[in-house]
Amino acid sequence: YVWPSPYDFLEDAYTVSARFGGGGIVPGVDPCGVSPFGFLPGRQAASEWLRLAYHDMATYNIETGLGGLDASIGFETTRAQNIGTAMNTSLVFFGAFQSKTSSMSDVMALGVILAMKNCGGPSIPFRAGRIDAVTGGPETVPEPQQDLEMHTAAFALQGFNVTEMIGLVACGHTIGGVHQVDFPLSVQNATSAQNPEGVVHFDDSFDSFDNHIATQWIDGTSTDPLAVGFNDTTNSDARIFAADGNTTMRAFAWDPEFFSSQCGSLLERMLNTVPNTVQLSEVIDPLPVKPYQLQLSLATNGSLIMSGYIRIFGTSAEAAAASETDMPVTLSWKDRNGQSNTTYSTSALAVSQPSTSLWGNVRFFQVDAIIESQSGISSFVVDWAFNSQDTLTHSDNGGGGFPLQDVALFQADNSCVTPASQANPTTTVFAVIRTDLGPITSAYIDYSSNVNQEGSVTVKQVAARFPLVHFGNSSSPLYDTYSVSFPTGETTNQGVITFDVVAVITGKTYASANNLAITTPC
Numbered sequence: 001y002v003w004p005s006p007y008d009f010l011e012d013a014y015t016v017s018a019r020f021g022g023g024g025i026v027p028g029v030d031p032c033g034v035s036p037f038g039f040l041p042g043r044q045a046a047s048e049w050l051r052l053a054y055h056d057m058a059t060y061n062i063e064t065g066l067g068g069l070d071a072s073i074g075f076e077t078t079r080a081q082n083i084g085t086a087m088n089t090s091l092v093f094f095g096a097f098q099s100k101t102s103s104m105s106d107v108m109a110l111g112v113i114l115a116m117k118n119c120g121g122p123s124i125p126f127r128a129g130r131i132d133a134v135t136g137g138p139e140t141v142p143e144p145q146q147d148l149e150m151h152t153a154a155f156a157l158q159g160f161n162v163t164e165m166i167g168l169v170a171c172g173h174t175i176g177g178v179h180q181v182d183f184p185l186s187v188q189n190a191t192s193a194q195n196p197e198g199v200v201h202f203d204d205s206f207d208s209f210d211n212h213i214a215t216q217w218i219d220g221t222s223t224d225p226l227a228v229g230f231n232d233t234t235n236s237d238a239r240i241f242a243a244d245g246n247t248t249m250r251a252f253a254w255d256p257e258f259f260s261s262q263c264g265s266l267l268e269r270m271l272n273t274v275p276n277t278v279q280l281s282e283v284i285d286p287l288p289v290k291p292y293q294l295q296l297s298l299a300t301n302g303s304l305i306m307s308g309y310i311r312i313f314g315t316s317a318e319a320a321a322a323s324e325t326d327m328p329v330t331l332s333w334k335d336r337n338g339q340s341n342t343t344y345s346t347s348a349l350a351v352s353q354p355s356t357s358l359w360g361n362v363r364f365f366q367v368d369a370i371i372e373s374q375s376g377i378s379s380f381v382v383d384w385a386f387n388s389q390d391t392l393t394h395s396d397n398g399g400g401g402f403p404l405q406d407v408a409l410f411q412a413d414n415s416c417v418t419p420a421s422q423a424n425p426t427t428t429v430f431a432v433i434r435t436d437l438g439p440i441t442s443a444y445i446d447y448s449s450n451v452n453q454e455g456s457v458t459v460k461q462v463a464a465r466f467p468l469v470h471f472g473n474s475s476s477p478l479y480d481t482y483s484v485s486f487p488t489g490e491t492t493n494q495g496v497i498t499f500d501v502v503a504v505i506t507g508k509t510y511a512s513a514n515n516l517a518i519t520t521p522c
């Protein structure tokens, strides 16, 4: 894909794990055995995310095309089949990443992909575009006391045959375990001071996505409480694993690569099981070169300032061996008439140390350039190399360059927000709009905030439009200042607030999109 895209935020979270520009999701499951928020003993965030996603998907009905991964689970957590506090713990974690361009169900899918990879599991391709449900789905999550016939029928309705059911359950139950506090019919005498919830793991490597769930089942050393538990009625894993005479489990035990690749494709299908009205995106892979938080604003001296970062990603040995201080990264821009000039160029400097990524190597370079406002900017290209001795790679974003409009600009100066503690908190946005392109038909803020939802810990994104009002001159005769104050909206614990500054001039729309909520107090 090319930048900018509605999926930039998800691509960032997919590509960058931690340190500068870190997407924030991977630290929640790193290392693989880590407990949610780092302090809940006997709990494991990675396995909780996977169980959450399966239970959400389990509402799918292949006959109606309804249900699937749609975050309806938020409205279903009080049901017996979703017992445990884990579902809500996971949803609260994911809530921090929900935004206009990242639905809860997309974040859940991304979370599972990152968690599995970080646990040593397969690389599952990521597609976005899921739409969140606003009510619960049918009560169709399989439960351990049900018989094989019921389980076979339930998986068939979700779109998985017997072989795939065995696979999906084995892939799911290779990490994590069963908690006595929630499943006393399957686990007993397991609680202790160190293990307050009485977790018993499915296999001897609960924090590694490997085939031990199968090897231990086949060689008779299984500890899976749902396979060799004291209560035959709830030994659903035993019934499922043996449903084809152990053919699938033997193949998994025999070949760890086969287990991993089967799990990769089954979990991919699970995550991509969505209501038939949803159209998923192409696979989102890390962009080799991508702007990050790149902004244009008008300075007090009347010139434009381009500030932000360029991210360079690579999977080669050279990318791994690179030293960021020895990497040349140059931005060259075209002015607003599409003309180049040798002075339209700036070099970007490495941000102190490389960031981490599950997929390759990531480094950020800081941009801080002054652009003459008369000539302006329309796009730029990046010339760079992993090493100052190398020939430069010319990155032009698929041919057209990285577009950057200089017409409608958000101005952080003076923009502010009144404290949430105050009655009717308001946000004030200042912007500048170019005046030499013709009459401004309309100018507004598209504001995307969140409201709490009855019956779910998750929030819902809501959109509102507020007209910008002409405020006066700016530091440049080429721009006028506009402003608007509007209600900040409901206070929620979750969800990212963003806003676009938009101007329509002689039929053309110019937008400074996805600015993050203003935090500067008024």
Ligand code: HEM
Residues within 6 Å of the ligand: 044, 046, 047, 048, 050, 051, 054, 084, 086, 142, 143, 144, 145, 151, 168, 169, 171, 172, 173, 175, 176, 177, 178, 179, 180, 182, 183, 226, 236, 240
């Ligand atoms: C017949 C189908 C299934 C049944 C009856 C079943 C049942 C269970 C039960 C009773 C637990 C214990 C939960 C707890 O104590 O917190 C559990 C845990 C888990 N299940 Fe399943 N499950 C099934 C299928 C699946 C599938 C298809 C997946 C994913 C692909 C999955 C993923 C998990 C994970 C990751 C855990 C560990 C959760 C943790 O460690 O907190 N399960 N399952």
